[in-house]
Amino acid sequence: MNPLFLRARPGDPLSEVFDLVEVNGVVSGGAAASGPWTSPRMVMERPELKFMALVRGRVRLTADSLGAPIELEAGDVAVLNHRSWAQLESVAGEERTRRVLDDLDLDDDLLALMGSAADADDIVVGGHVDLNAAGHALVIPALPPVAHIRAAAPPALGVRRVLDRLFEELVAERAGSTFAIRQYGQLLVLELLRAYLHQSELPPGWLRVSVDEQLRPTLELMHAEPARRPSLDELARAASMSRTTFAERFRAVAGMPPVAYMSRWRMLHAQRALRDSDIGVGALASHLGYASESAFSTAFKREVGESPLRFRQRVRHRREDVVRSSHGDPTAAPGRSAHPG
Known part of the structure; x- marks a missing residue:
């Protein structure tokens, strides 16, 4: 067989599709807090696919066109599909007692935010999914405005494992953590889709x-x-x-x-x-x-x-721009980044 068309494991169509399209999970930020708190309304500058994973605690998520808020428990993940804003708040505490976390930014530097998060009550990791045109056609139509992947469901066990390993990398700050976090971002997208496929009735596609x-x-x-x-x-x-x-x-x-x-x-x-x-x-x-x-x-x-x-x-010019941008090259196309928020 021609090497251009080497296949994934036979009988595994989902892996075959992912071999061909570009679907990249980027873990881009996080927040840790204790006690009653609420975030400001976070505007989604890249409104395609955002995800918010709760590593620890219980929080409430509100987003545009969502209706009733979603309550997330440890290990749960919410995937926001073309939402323009979102807001998080702790479940504990009365509305009047919650302090506003003005510095909460799920597109901020991960290691800086998470390095001292080991003892926090609530820990949230955020990121986005980069898609090329083929990946866009594959994933976007299959997801609702907000997909809630529940850790309590048996198919989501893989999500919980990836989140645990991701958090371990965040707080340990070991050599190679940045590389490991990128890899877990990829695995997280795969595990999210696996879990969602088993928890929901998919539309045709x-x-x-x-x-x-x-x-x-x-x-x-x-x-x-x-x-x-x-x-x-x-x-x-x-x-x-x-x-x-x-x-x-x-x-x-x-x-x-x-x-x-x-x-x-x-x-x-x-x-x-x-x-x-x-x-x-x-x-x-x-x-x-x-x-x-x-x-x-x-x-x-x-x-x-x-x-x-x-x-x-x-596509090759775009890749070159991304590589230059990731190395701080001032000649890279403006507004492009290897890890945009």
Whole structure:
């Protein structure tokens, strides 16, 4: 098999999808407090996906369009999807006795905030999820305005473990802590999605179809060789269904017909190859089973919105800007950061 298309463990569609898209969890700040307290209203400068994880204590979360506040317990995580503001407060204490934590900023420096947090009553870690276009299409539609992942639910055990290890890195301030925190940010996103997949009924889309046991054999066939175009009859047989039943079932779960899903799957491979390798567009078209470079380019532009060469130039320039910004290079594009809040 071509190395561009090396697969995750066979039979694990969710890992295969995450291999192809860019979904990066960034732990960017935290707060620790004791006694009755409340935060100011925190404006979300990057309003896509924010998460707030409660390492210890009990707090109440309010956000725009949320309705009733959500009470978070230790190990719980709230994922805010396109919210413009949020506010936290301790559960303990009367409203009039709560002091306002003017310095609470979940996008502030983690180690500075958390270094002395070991004895605090309430400890909150905040961050965001960076998504490319493919990751955006995968995750955003599957989540409600505020997703509450409860630590008490058995599928959330992995979330609790990652939070414990993350907090250990924060308070110990050992060599390599900054690197470890970045890795736990990635793991936290994966564990959050795993837990959410088991706690909630997902809308039709990429996430739902990737965990559908009845369609798993079909996905294995679709994912095995992106250049291959199995017929509807082959796909239906893999799922042990009639052609009509399979087509209806797949559309209901995936939110699109099988042919559209396979086309998008090929485009995910194409985007990764253009992003991470120097393969020529013509060779890539051949690897993905297109009759010509022009046919591939037309399909790519229809799906992604720009030509393969323009896509490659844009994502690589963006990466270069991020690298320069993370090293304090003043020539980096303004407003871009490796770890934006």
